[in-house]
Amino acid sequence: GAGVSQTPSNKVTEKGKYVELRCDPISGHTALYWYRQSLGQGPEFLIYFQGTGAADDSGLPNDRFFAVRPEGSVSTLKIQRTERGDSAVYLCASSPFQGHEQYFGPGTRLTVT
Amino acid sequence: SQKIEQNSEALNIQEGKTATLTCNYTNYSPAYLQWYRQDPGRGPVFLLLIRENEKEKRKERLKVTFDTTLKQSLFHITASQPADSATYLCALDKGTGGFKTIFGAGTRLFVKA
Numbered sequence: 495g496a497g498v499s500q501t502p503s504n505k506v507t508e509k510g511k512y513v514e515l516r517c518d519p520i521s522g523h524t525a526l527y528w529y530r531q532s533l534g535q536g537p538e539f540l541i542y543f544q545g546t547g548a549a550d551d552s553g554l555p556n557d558r559f560f561a562v563r564p565e566g567s568v569s570t571l572k573i574q575r576t577e578r579g580d581s582a583v584y585l586c587a588s589s590p591f592q593g594h595e596q597y598f599g600p601g602t603r604l605t606v607t
Numbered sequence: 608s609q610k611i612e613q614n615s616e617a618l619n620i621q622e623g624k625t626a627t628l629t630c631n632y633t634n635y636s637p638a639y640l641q642w643y644r645q646d647p648g649r650g651p652v653f654l655l656l657i658r659e660n661e662k663e664k665r666k667e668r669l670k671v672t673f674d675t676t677l678k679q680s681l682f683h684i685t686a687s688q689p690a691d692s693a694t695y696l697c698a699l700d701k702g703t704g705g706f707k708t709i710f711g712a713g714t715r716l717f718v719k720a
Binding site for chain 1: 638649650
């Protein structure tokens with residue numbers, strides 16, 4: 495079956511602009527995670543959804559970052575007033591339940607110029 | 608402070624040998640620990656999950672151990688092949704009811720033919 499998909503694969507934006515990154519999880523997976531990864535580092539946790547609700551958003555760096563999952567499937571990560579330090583690969587993962595293996599998408603490479 | 612550490616230096620081994628990667632953590636009490644493989648430009652791929660009440664788990668040429676007293680996991684690849692060359696990431700849950708998944712920075716493995 496289809497895996498986790500993320501769009502766009504690459505996004506270049508200017509400092510100060512707003513961006514939205516989309517994640518389509520595996521059908522039926524209730525758990526959804528967002529991470530960001532910088533070169534040479536492991537994925538850094540941002541937020542976890544169980545169904546439609548954000549069960550843990552402790553990894554969001556500040557209030558410029560926000561994520562939604564209104565119908566418990568597709569999720570959108572929203573970044574306002576982007577800064578150059580936001581440049582990274584943003585990864586999405588889904589899982590049948592929390593505490594099980596995670597299936598990652600290919601990521602969105604965000605570059606803020 | 609809470610830390611998860613993996614060998615920061617790359618591991619170079621000869622084809623056919625066993626590769627052993629280490630993951631150490633401090634100040635966490637994870638309920639489970641996972642290992643992922645990541646190739647350049649791609650999202651991590653799940654390999655194995657081991658729970659706190661399990662000492663060892665195997666899957667084909669892969670073996671993982673989990674010592675909650677030493678706060679360490681070892682990941683072994685037996686009869687290694689050049690196709691095993693990748694970055695291997697250790698990940699654990701925050702424990703104590705949290706939903707956060709914490710990743711190490713990963714260890715790069717190079718298997719020479």
